Amino acid sequence: MAQLMQGKRGLIMGVANNHSIAWGISKALAAEGAELAITYQGEALGKRVKPLAAEVGSDFLLQCDVEDLASVDQVFEALKERWGGIDFVVHAIGFSDKNELKGLYADTTRDNFTRTMVISCFSFTEVAKRAAAIMNEGGSMLTLTYGGSMRVMPNYNVMGVAKAALEASVRYLAADYGPRGLRVNAISAGPIRTLAGAGISDARAMLSWQQKNSPMRRTVTIEDVGSSALYLLSGLSRGVTGEIHYVDSGYNITSMPTLETLRN
Template sequence: MIPHVQAQLLAGKKGLIVGIANDQSIAWGCARAFRALGAELAVTYLNDRARPHVEPLARELAAPIVMPLDVAVPGQMEAVFDRIEKDWGKIDFLVHSIAYAPKDTLQGRVVDVPRDGFLTTMEISCWSFIRMAHLAEPLMKNGGTLFTMTYYGSQMVVKNYNVMGVAKAALESAVRYLAAELGPKGIRVHAISPGPLATRAASGIPQFDELLNKAQQTAPARSLVSIDDVGMATAFLAHDAARLITGETLYIDGGYHIID
């Protein structure tokens, strides 16, 4: 659960949360944390099938902007940012918490990945963040923070993570380049790397329960991370106190990534 927060440390900040699918989503943990700290939120849902699951959560957040966003549909990203510009005139932070690989592409060997599956994986999991950064830049008139979600499988070979590890490695590299390019405008960019979480997205990874058990038994904290742990750490980085932290991959995994 989000701890009780007295100070509205992000009051006056406005941000976009992309990737809420249900109340188990990492994006939901981030949204709850940002809202608890006083930020105003815009929320997107993937499609009409997802809408009934996301709209009640958006109401809980008192989100004034709730829109569809499938990054594979031309024009939908632009429509979201156009609405933000029209209603708010600015944006202070963005949380990009989406990734996708076709099932046959994800579950096969990297060496066998088909071209179309690879391109789809990279477009949705990596390029969409770059594009959102491009659209957010002119709205971050007084600086801001861009976040995306990654995983340890970008740096080490994790069984069954396969082509998603390749996509996340590209995403982390993009974070560094974006941080360098946008830093002079006061825009910070981070990759957030949680330990394994039982989200809907993770359900597509074979033998995921084994990965959870290994993480809990091996991590120095001997504990699995929660979506609220991820949310509060992410929200901290959006605060002005973190203004000189950028280009980082922040591990929120109980220390799992330091263990051989």
């Protein structure tokens, strides 16, 4: 049977280790025949990412720190040089000072607000613009968000504000690039134990709350996110753009804790 991503090439940004959501997405795409280029933030992470890239058959590794726009430009120049065009891009990047991922949102500093917004939100717009310039017809872009954008989650603070702006960016970028046949979507994942997830205070409590109170009574895995990403990045979702697709065991539809939780 033909593979869903046979003949498709794309860029994955945000693999830090084998717990990263971007790694779950990479595995799902590679299993369906996609050819991947993978970025790593710095040399320390590069050592971990290199063997992972080999596992999914990629020798196309590029260093990229989105705070340094020149390194973003270099990534897209390298893609153009080696492949000419790309079919998809995955942006699974987020950062905020962990000292501000606790306590009051109102205590967010101007410096951290700006840095969080640039890395976690605006970098997607900068990536999308460069990706669109070399993207083949039918191309698809994907970013990762969290339900703390819509509803208040303890300690998520400035990340929630950045994710709200990121989700709005998805809709504006979808409108920008739709006429060219390019699509832009986001997956809103439930909490997963990752490096970035661990930076949020009381992350364990959030995981346990989701497990007890989501309709499916479980948390999600990077493989769950990977298969939904495969749908959004493949032709299966060719009529879908500007969407925030929840992969959270249904937690977002609930309005109160389960009766089991309330009774215990």
